[in-house]
Amino acid sequence: MTKADVIAEISDKTGIDKAEVTNTLETFFSVVKDSLAEGENIYVRGFGSFINKKRAKKVARNISKNTAMVIDEHFIPSFKPAKVFVEQVKTSDKAKATAE
DSSP states (O other): OOHHHHHHHHHHHHOOOHHHHHHHHHHHHHHHHHHHHTTOOEEETTTEEEEEEEEOOEEEEETTTTEEEEEOOEEEEEEEEOHHHHHHHHHOHHHHHHHO
């Protein structure tokens, strides 16, 4: 499902104009990105959490040049789904059909 599909479905279900849904969705994405960039996590009850995960400092190898380099500790954005969300996906018929 693409972003355009999501916008169309929200518009169909709510009756809100696609342009307004697009603006709202883009604003939501912007708020999530800006908040995570500032180090703030976002918690949406029943859906999940947008969090920054800390990656430890490590030594990596460049196989083609046979050299080692140090990658400093850094943060990456991550999404952790809520238990309710995970259970809904686990028990859905579509999830069971794709697993088989």
